[in-house]
Amino acid sequence: MMPGFKVAIDGPAGSGKSTISKRVAKQLNLTHIDTGAMYRAITYMALEKKINLDDEESYKFMEDVKVRYEKERIYVNDLDVTSLIRSDLVTRNVSKVSSFPYVRKILVHIQKQAAENIDVIMDGRDIGTVVLPNADLKIFLTAAVKERAKRRQKDKEELGIKQDIDSLESEIIERDLKDSTRKESPLVCADDAIVIDTTHYTIEDTTNRIIEEILKKEKYHGRTTNEGR
Ligand code: CDP
Numbered sequence: 728m729m730p731g732f733k734v735a736i737d738g739p740a741g742s743g744k745s746t747i748s749k750r751v752a753k754q755l756n757l758t759h760i761d762t763g764a765m766y767r768a769i770t771y772m773a774l775e776k777k778i779n780l781d782d783e784e785s786y787k788f789m790e791d792v793k794v795r796y797e798k799e800r801i802y803v804n805d806l807d808v809t810s811l812i813r814s815d816l817v818t819r820n821v822s823k824v825s826s827f828p829y830v831r832k833i834l835v836h837i838q839k840q841a842a843e844n845i846d847v848i849m850d851g852r853d854i855g856t857v858v859l860p861n862a863d864l865k866i867f868l869t870a871a872v873k874e875r876a877k878r879r880q881k882d883k884e885e886l887g888i889k890q891d892i893d894s895l896e897s898e899i900i901e902r903d904l905k906d907s908t909r910k911e912s913p914l915v916c917a918d919d920a921i922v923i924d925t926t927h928y929t930i931e932d933t934t935n936r937i938i939e940e941i942l943k944k945e946k947y948h949g950r951t952t953n954e955g956r
Pocket residue numbers: 739740741742745762763764766767821822823825850851852853854902906
């Protein structure tokens with residue numbers, strides 16, 4: 728048996744993956760890794776370096792870049808970019824950057840390595856299908872697009888940014904379309920994933936629902952890693 732208990736959380740933009748994964752991780756002593764933050768970090772770097780975002784070759788700069796997600800912070804070459812990756816400019820460009828096989832190959836490798844031998848909950852778009860195909864539990868989170876736009880609006884308000892709901896909704900629709908139609912590991916629901924529609928659920932409800940599923944797994948109770956975390 729592979730060491731470590733693995734949970735894969737996938738789903739479209741604004742379905743609550745990161746918020747919920749973070750909470751489940753805290754309550755059950757798992758390490759949380761937000762893979763979307765890694766794609767955002769590379770997008771941020773690409774914009775900083777002013778490379779041609781449409782040319783796959785120009786992403787070779789990734790050879791000299793170390794990406795690391797640790798304790799809910801994201802680093803590139805030890806620079807903490809946690810706040811910088813949430814900019815609108817990064818959000819608008821991340822689906823393009825993450826569509827390149829070269830970019831995905833490097834990040835998927837880092838993600839697989841990071842999940843080795845630990846108890847982990849990883850969230851993204853291709854976790855149950857590509858990164859952790861043998862995960863002990865796979866969850867696919869969805870919610871009606873209107874509700875997801877509302878959640879994003881609230882997140883932004885907390886940061887002091889006002890944006891109208893219609894433009895947020897169209898941004899989400901566009902990103903989902905790009906993510907689910909790209910050739911390389913698109914956003915799809917794994918055959919063996921449990922689908923949870925969170926439209927009418929609170930964060931608490933969804934967190935508890937996932938915890939319930941984890942506690943049903945014998946392997947979770949017999950896990951030997953992450954002790955004392
Ligand atoms: O905005 P939200 O939190 O929903 O998205 P995110 O998890 O931060 O991911 C940002 C973008 O990264 C997605 O829209 C995808 O284009 C890309 N991504 C991906 O391709 N594969 C992953 N495993 C995670 C994110």
